[in-house]
Amino acid sequence: MTEKRTLTVLGATGSVGRSTLDLIARQPDSFDVLSLTAHRDVDGLAAAARTVNARRAVIADGILLQPLREALAGTGIETAAGEGAVTEAAAMGADWTMAAIVGTAGLRPVMAALRGGRTVALANKEALVSAGDVMTAAAAESGATLLPVDSEHNAIFQCFDRSQPKAVRRIILTASGGPFRNRSLSEMKSITPAEAVAHPNWSMGSKISVDSATLMNKGLELIEAYHLFPLEPEAFDVVVHPQSVIHSLVEYVDGSVLAQLGSPDMRIPIAYTLAYPARMETPCERLDLVQIARLDFEAPDEERFPALALAKQVLRARGAKPAILNAANEVAVASFLDSRIAFLDIFAIARECVEDFDPPAPASLDEVLEIDREARRRTHEFAGKYCI
Numbered sequence: 001m002t003e004k005r006t007l008t009v010l011g012a013t014g015s016v017g018r019s020t021l022d023l024i025a026r027q028p029d030s031f032d033v034l035s036l037t038a039h040r041d042v043d044g045l046a047a048a049a050r051t052v053n054a055r056r057a058v059i060a061d062g063i064l065l066q067p068l069r070e071a072l073a074g075t076g077i078e079t080a081a082g083e084g085a086v087t088e089a090a091a092m093g094a095d096w097t098m099a100a101i102v103g104t105a106g107l108r109p110v111m112a113a114l115r116g117g118r119t120v121a122l123a124n125k126e127a128l129v130s131a132g133d134v135m136t137a138a139a140a141e142s143g144a145t146l147l148p149v150d151s152e153h154n155a156i157f158q159c160f161d162r163s164q165p166k167a168v169r170r171i172i173l174t175a176s177g178g179p180f181r182n183r184s185l186s187e188m189k190s191i192t193p194a195e196a197v198a199h200p201n202w203s204m205g206s207k208i209s210v211d212s213a214t215l216m217n218k219g220l221e222l223i224e225a226y227h228l229f230p231l232e233p234e235a236f237d238v239v240v241h242p243q244s245v246i247h248s249l250v251e252y253v254d255g256s257v258l259a260q261l262g263s264p265d266m267r268i269p270i271a272y273t274l275a276y277p278a279r280m281e282t283p284c285e286r287l288d289l290v291q292i293a294r295l296d297f298e299a300p301d302e303e304r305f306p307a308l309a310l311a312k313q314v315l316r317a318r319g320a321k322p323a324i325l326n327a328a329n330e331v332a333v334a335s336f337l338d339s340r341i342a343f344l345d346i347f348a349i350a351r352e353c354v355e356d357f358d359p360p361a362p363a364s365l366d367e368v369l370e371i372d373r374e375a376r377r378r379t380h381e382f383a384g385k386y387c388i
């Protein structure tokens with residue numbers, strides 16, 4: 001990278017946000033940090049803003065403005081608070097924006113960043129799952145470059161020949177299988193939140209860790225992939241690969257299969273988007289194939305992990321269904337993390353909401369958010385029946 005670039009990190013205090021800031025802090029001369037945002041973690045946000053010398057720190061929870069001001073007193077770093085302030089930070093036209101807010105809360109900021117027409121590194125998969133059509137249309141209109149951060153989509157992006165998309169026959173997303181790959185259905189009834197957030201290969205935020213444990217994450221990723229790569233839904237497959245060394249594969253019509261490999265460290269795909277189209281050094285562990293010795297693959301078990309089949313069904317139906325699945329899953333995962341419902345009920349609740357609610361396809365972000373609100377309201381109702 002030659003020119004200094006301006007950056008904004010949305011969700012700076014989360015797992016992806018911290019990995020991004022780790023890379024930025026290692027090359028302070030390459031980046032000028034405009035804004036960092038968080039939800040409620042005032043201390044984490046203030047510490048991060050000091051470390052990378054951000055111009056502005058924004059906290060989404062409006063009542064935390066005063067503590068944030070106090071935490072940054074004397075630094076000259078500007079402060080702001082509220083959901084609108086997060087979206088404004090996203091709209092400020094940074095050369096590069098990391099979209100790493102978790103969940104639907106990220107949708108307006110992602111849209112604002114895409115409308116700015118610069119580069120958006122997208123970790124917030126929920127934006128493409130819920131609002132894929134409106135997000136990709138906004139990117140096409142503004143000329144924004146959308147770079148996938150999710151390790152699977154980043155791998156596909158690196159292997160996919162965009163000059164000849166018709167030469168691609170199949171996209172294969174790899175899944176680690178999560179922490180319960182070998183548990184029987186009856187053992188899965190008593191899984192606790194602490195067990196579900198302990199992923200065997202990746203260190204991630206709690207929501208995506210639970211999604212990985214139910215395999216809903218892979219289902220959401222199928223929908224995300226569909227919006228990023230121009231193939232029919234049937235062309236996307238999932239294979240379980242417990243070592244998480246191959247991050248995904250692209251099969252061409254001639255039978256060639258290209259894969260991207262690397263240690264399971266999110267700083268690798270983040271660095272790819274940060275330096276794109278160049279490459280940058282990272283401190284990540286190098287892959288030692290001899291030490292790894294073997295790579296295993298198996299078909300996903302859709303009986304024990306029915307979330308994957310539900311997501312495929314939703315992808316084929318499209319319209320409002322992906323937004324409903326995303327909202328219902330988010331509510332159900334939060335209920336599970338609060339120990340209000342059992343692990344297997346996450347899927348049951350999500351399916352009930354997807355099947356019960358059938359509004360017309362959304363044509364704008366406002367319509368997506370309206371569907372999201374109603375789906376959440378209904379999911380809370382359904383979840384009441386499952387309370388433990």
Ligand code: NDP
Binds near residue numbers: 266
């Ligand atoms: P975390 O839960 O670790 O972090 C979430 C971030 O979003 C935090 O900065 C949090 O702030 C902020 N946030 C939460 N709620 C709101 C809100 N209502 N308004 C504004 N900001 C909010 O999540 P991850 O970093 O794990 O994941 C972020 C996104 O990236 C998710 O969409 C996830 O699916 C995706 N992803 C994550 C991967 C990973 O390895 N972690 C891999 C691939 C994709 P605060 O800290 O103050 O709560």
